[in-house]
Amino acid sequence: MSIKKLYSNELLASFEYSNIYRDYDFYYVTTSDKYIKSGAAFLDIDDIKISALQFESGKSFWVMLPKSGTSRAEFVRLLNEKEDGDSLSIKSMTSCSIPEHLLTQLFLNALTSPVDEMISFNNLSGKLLCFRPSWINKDKENFIWGMQCLEVKVGNDMCVKLVAHRMTALALKKQMKFEKRKLQDYPQYEFSYNNNTLKRVSNENKNRRENFIIKPVDGERGSITFFDFTNYETFSCTKMGVLYDIFNALHDEFGKYIHVKFKEYNIDKVLEYKRTSLEAYKDVVKKEILNSGINIVDVIQSETSEDYLQDVADEIKKIIPEVKCSVGKRLSKKKFNVRYIHDKSFYLDSEVDAHQENMENYVVQHITVENFKHQSSAAVYNILKELVIKKDIANGKITLVDWSKYGYKSDWLFGVVAEGVYYFMTIHPDGLFKIEALKRNLFTMTEYDKYMDYFGLNEENKNEYRGVIGLIKDADGNINLIKDTNMYSMPDYTAMGDILKNVDSEGRFPGKDVVTWLRAVMNITDKIKVQAELDIVIPHIDVNTEYTKSDIMGLFKGIATKKEVVRYVFENTGSMLYSYLRGEEERREYLSGNIDINYFDYDDTYAKYSVGEIGNGMKYTIERASVVREIQAVEGGKLIFKKLLPLMGVEFVRYGMLTVVPFPFKYLREYIVKKEQL
Template sequence: MTPFKTNALKYNLDRKAIAKKYDVFLVKKDAKRFNRGTMCLDVPLMEKRVCAVRFDCENTFYVLMDKGDGNKTLLLNALKQTDEIDKICIPSVRISDVNDRTLIQLLLNTLGTSSNERLRINNLTGHLYCYKSDWLKKNAKEGLIEQVSCLEILVTKDLCLNISVRTFTSGKCKNQIIFSPKHPYESYPKYVLSRFQTMARKPKNSTEEEFIQRQKFHNKYNIPFLNIGKDKESFESSKMGVVADIIQRFNDRFGDLAHLDFDEISEYKSLERTRACINEDKSIRTAALDGMNIRIIDLVKENSGEYCTKAQEVVENLCGIKPTIGVNKSKDGLNICVVLEKEKYKDVEDPYSKNYDATVQHITIGGDFKNKSAQLKSVLNELVIKHDVRNKKLSLYDWTKTGFQNDVSFGMKFDLDDENEKQIYCFVTIHPNGSFDFVKKDPTDLFDYDDYTKCTEIFAGNDDVCGIVMNHKGEINVIRNTDWFTIPEIFKIREEYEKERVHEFRSKVGREEFLPGVTDIKMFEKDGSIYYFVGTVGLGMQTSVANAANIRRIEPYDDAPIFFEQLLPLMNVDFVHNERLTVRPFPFKYLTEWARMNFDLKE
């Protein structure tokens, strides 16, 4: 069993040695928070002795300086260039009093001066940003840079390393960004693209093109979590490639003063998605669709006939059933509705918002039909799930395989899309024969106390609760989100790319050596708590992994036993996310679909 790593930091800090080399200062603003985009966070870095700035909270930040007399005076003089100096105080702070999170982040932020052609880094507004040329987005017509995406490297309060995509968008694209009356475009700090192709604060009288830190509407930029393609450049342009580079630079720079690594989990239970699982699920899906009436509904009606005909052929190849094409839905069958992009329905009747009394799934017209097979396969899965929800009976999974001889309930909290920001709690109870029922509980149901009401109390004030599971005895296991995610063997992968040979990362042996924290479903115990994660399917995996495998904690409620291990196979299915595993037991998907069918939920 190969250990896998998580993003929980394992570190050494020689505080005495660090104190001999550096001074640290806490800059604090009395009572009020710093102004939005305050220059106070950036002007200190103009001083040669200033190594790093770390934004702490609304009214405080830390400054790390090379050891020297008069550092406080130098810092004060730098801050006098801002209009907030009269409200600032700089109390003395010893490095021994600085918490581990802040000290590690300050040391990381010093890497803002260690850029090279492959990876450029800067310490901007108290944050650490990493840039690559691959992440620049240019205008197709003029070739001008419209967006600059980067990765922020952040140490969380739980001492985990977090990686987030941040995007700076040109002011020329502000009509593609939605602003609130409280925060119009003018209120955002302005940045310019420096000659190093990193973002920098815009000088007061500069006429350079300006950027703000915002995404375009419905146009989020994604950087793959991991890419293990043929060349090392593909790896280096992924999040994990950047993390490997950052950690290596940190350890090289600080030597014995400070060292970073990642925590390891050596004991765990694993559930692999085998060829037998895939074939069984395929057979069950074929049986679920057998005899179904599938109809393609053309809601575009202009230049859409050829598209519908091609979609008809693809569906027939996928499931052996040739759909009919029409404009009226089938109440008893499965309806694939061909529509335009959602934005095209701003001023006309929106087919997305119709409350159909039939089983319906939309597909957007256009695009390359090479990719439509996977999309239509996903559409068929969605239709069968919705059909199951209407009929209150599972057809995509043999529930008897779970071994549950009694009812099992799954519960979630949903936000309603209304002015009062009301919340509801919904539950699905699955019976031993695979049939199920739904229940909705309202927080105002004060005089209707039952096991479901007990479940709603778990959600109150706990935003990290993403679901609960209750057995027939009323015993509850709570699923909680954490800041944890798994890390592949990034340093071994870097070394492997230096060897002149074909890299077998995705073979069974390669997955075991390089990717134990990326593939399949694993459950483990740490510090008395039970955790699990759902990775990518190892068998036949692609070279690019889009997202990290987030780790979730299973918590017994009120001294209940943990029975969640019995539910692990409920995530080893690909009908929730086409050809990907689902991160929670699949009944939560059924519950979500029922809630969407019956309530106006906030997206």
């Protein structure tokens, strides 16, 4: 069995510095003012052919120019005309002295949009922004009021960030909030219908209703699907599809200067799950709900709230028909309570906040007027599950799952910090637990003070323990930290993109060739059912007719036959008739790291893990990337996190999905919310 790999977003770049030196000049420009007033408008200076611009901050940027273009003296003169010359410092740089992430970014920013391709690259504001026509939003009059764009950014750790932005026409400016930054401070852009690109607006054309700024209307944000392998068209409109085009273009345009690939890791341990096993907790939820019953409390008391909450009660009964569910005005100590209130923003200017009322002796789950969708069975079921978790917290015992099944023979400690308060949860082998909330006390030192140091809130250790989101400790005193990173796992998007592009390419095949292929498959295969189906199909093929890919695939009913034919035709002609990418073998080859729970050590102190989609029965779409988190063993201790991997094999934290940190952290978060309400 082949080793599963995790394909990361960490770039490995190598440069042909002699070629770069021969063909390009680089400058580093800084200002003594608060910021460079002209910003990326330097790109529009007609007399300078700038290949790329990359801002480090508002006070400095890097410039890449073709060697045959502008001399240094001319470049300095033209920049000083654009900006206050006394404030600028302009330094010539050799490519080998530029940090590799910035040099990589400059070459990415220098990409020119391909002709007749459904993507555009724009080095706007010193950023690489990419567009697809399908991301454009128009009204009935064909007016473009908004669009998505994707920023491709290389961090100083060489991790590629794919950031979705929302661009909005000024026609909708009244629907935007300008609190931190005024409208006039936003660069404006205009859209070119000829080549689907954006360019900066000239001063005389500013403030037109059709101009764009990079900002969403209030309540929206940029959102682009991470990956979809339904077909080449859907793939192209995802983050991975854009990355596929970007790095193909980088290779084609600048291959003699820069070579890039993404870092791969061998996965040491994989935990795979089937949905049926992940849903075992639902029996516990049903039992608890039937034992306690549901009391829905109407805090809103509007004209429609009573009918609305009766609908909620009816939805609960659809899930658990036997449940006793009532709608009332007071909390019940015997029943589970569902409390109907407004969201937090409603109470900002009010002396009374329904979220902050003391409910210490009650098990309560809030639903809000603004956000709760009772038509969603998943949302309704989430209420029931959350109530059981809250009961567990009140009773100090995990019942939603059988803790003893994990086989832990001693205590485990889980820790987090929130608003300067440290929370530690000790779980015993029988599932009983205790949560303590602690603050630092200079006069009373406890064993917990050392644990607090690991969260990096102190000045002396904030760099060493940056990004810590959780702590775990075993009975032997080994402590592991869970840390956020800029890494995420990717599918083998290059191979999958090539397959999907191949399938999408047009092809018409003579009937006589089709007959030849099928006879060859019939002679090679040892599958009796495949032979039988081919024996029936071959006589009906018209050798004088041309067949498309879909025509050929439509000849067969059996999946096994189709796969055999697809494999043979690809291996012998290079043409892919159809893509089979969801099977177990294909998932292992192309999607490992994006499905199930994956873990790997890379020395005695550090490890990494990712939690992806449930591989069994997965769909064609992966909405979000799987973040790769780092595990650090401290004080010479052992890596122990691997023992806790099963605690992420639950779906009750994120409905229908695996959870990304061990589920006791969910209990800690709920405990913190409850404490804040007291």
